[in-house]
Amino acid sequence: MRKFALLASACTLFLFANLASAQQGDILVGGGELYSLSSPSDIVTFQPLTETGGLYIGIAGDVVTFPHRLGINVETSWRYKQGSYYGYENYRPFFTDANLLFQPKINKKMGLDIMAGIGVASNRFSILDSCGSPGCVNFTSSNHFMEDFGAGFRYYVWHRIPHIFVRPEAHYYHVQNNQGFDSTNVFRVGASIGYTFGK
Numbered sequence: 525m526r527k528f529a530l531l532a533s534a535c536t537l538f539l540f541a542n543l544a545s546a547q548q549g550d551i552l553v554g555g556g557e558l559y560s561l562s563s564p565s566d567i568v569t570f571q572p573l574t575e576t577g578g579l580y581i582g583i584a585g586d587v588v589t590f591p592h593r594l595g596i597n598v599e600t601s602w603r604y605k606q607g608s609y610y611g612y613e614n615y616r617p618f619f620t621d622a623n624l625l626f627q628p629k630i631n632k633k634m635g636l637d638i639m640a641g642i643g644v645a646s647n648r649f650s651i652l653d654s655c656g657s658p659g660c661v662n663f664t665s666s667n668h669f670m671e672d673f674g675a676g677f678r679y680y681v682w683h684r685i686p687h688i689f690v691r692p693e694a695h696y697y698h699v700q701n702n703q704g705f706d707s708t709n710v711f712r713v714g715a716s717i718g719y720t721f722g723k
Contacts, residue, residue: 548595548627548722552584552691556601556714558617560707572706575617579604580712586625586637597625597639601695601712609649609704618646619697619712621672637676637691645670645699645710670699678718687720 560576584599599621606614621643629635650663676693680686695712702708 548588548720550584550586550718550720552582552599552716552718554582554584554691554693554714554716555604556580556582556693556712558603559711559713560705561709561711572704573609575702575705575707575710578607580714582712582714582716584716584718586627588625588627593627593629595625595627597623597637597641599623606650614650616648616650618644618648619670619672619695619710620644620646621670621697623672623674633680635678637674637678637693639672639674641672643670643672643697644668645697645702647704666703668699668701668703670697672697676716680720689718689720691716691718 556579558576558578558580560574580601581604582599582601584597586595586597588595600618602618603616606616609615621641623639623641626638627635628638645668647666648663649666672695674693674695676691678689678691680689682688692715693713697710697712699708699710702710
């Protein structure tokens with residue numbers, strides 16, 4: 525997972541280093557909510573927690589440098605407030621991914637963002653009773669490989685500032701071995717505000 529974090533960081537640096545020479549580049553900030561498809565459990569006494577709800581903040585960037593409106597997208601989103609994990613500890617999910625992006629134009633003001641790639645789903649679990657001393661670590665992280673698919677509809681809203689757009693969007697994450705939760709299929713639905721550099 526550390527290797528993927530380094531790869532994502534390198535992709536982000538590559539992404540912003542190429543904004544000046546790219547045909548087009550975008551930066552986005554957004555929010556949304558998480559949904560999960562619950563899977564039935566045969567265990568009567570213990571039902572795994574459903575990973576759903578909460579406000580998720582996201583940041584993303586992309587460059588379109590290849591022919592046919594193809595490019596690279598890197599993004600991350602996290603739960604704004606920690607959720608309660610059975611009442612004895614809190615958790616905060618993070619979803620970080622790198623994608624191949626297809627960005628077809630519909631007309632001058634509208635377009636699509638279609639992306640697919642791989643990433644890391646990370647849950648940070650915090651013990652409610654903090655140790656309170658300097659250097660004390662009161663959380664553990666659970667990291668899982670994931671595949672993802674996302675789509676958004678971009679609309680350039682203002683005539684006077686033609687580079688700003690809004691993007692309603694949906695993302696699907698297939699989290700491998702999503703221990704502690706009842707489903708490996710997670711959806712994030714929301715919207716972003718973005719700014720386009722270049723053409």
